[in-house]
Amino acid sequence: MNSFWLAFSKFWFKITGWRLHSSIPPEVRQAMMIAAPHTSNWDFMYARAAFFLMRRNVRFTVKHEWTNIPLLGKLLLSLGALPIDRSRNNSMVEAMTELFQKYPDLIILITPEGTRKYQPRWRRGYYHVAQAAGVPILLGFLDYSRKEAGVGPVVYPTGNYEQDEEKIKAFYRTKKGRFPEQGIR
DSSP: OHHHHHHHHHHHHHHHHHEEEOOOOOOOOOEEEEEEEEOHHHHHHHHHHHEEEEEEOOEEEGGGGGGSSSSHHHHHHHTTTEEEEETTTOHHHHHHHHHHHHHEEEEEETTTTTTSOOOOSSSHHHHHHHHHTTEEEEEEETTTTEEEEEEEEEEEOSSOHHHHHHHHHHTTSSSOOOSSSSOOO
């Protein structure tokens, strides 16, 4: 854990009035984590700070080329970027599943909406990765109306995507993004 980022996160939450509501259960070592509702570029700042405060190494994927850019690459890696070489494998599901085989302690953050605008249909990759890797899905959230960040219930994929997605979205309907009209309905 980088002590600079931990100190920065404490400072950031204090000056913005945010608080950590809940954390990742300690027994969960590997998981896909959804970040929702994703309605603003500010989401990254609050979510990343929350994970540093939880003292958990939550990672996010980037194209490996980004980590080769001087300064930007070092910054991304220090924030938890996990480079993926897409030239070696065209399937993100396979590439991410392989990461779970490689790292025994791995939580990967993903935004199923794929954009900050309202999306009636989510991308299903997070679900397929969780199923293929045999890991649960964590429900990470930011609630701007309460200035809270945290992790909701742990969801184990049943194989019935529509049913599981409805359960997941029901939880997120209680959370307000920075721009609520772009959130989950």
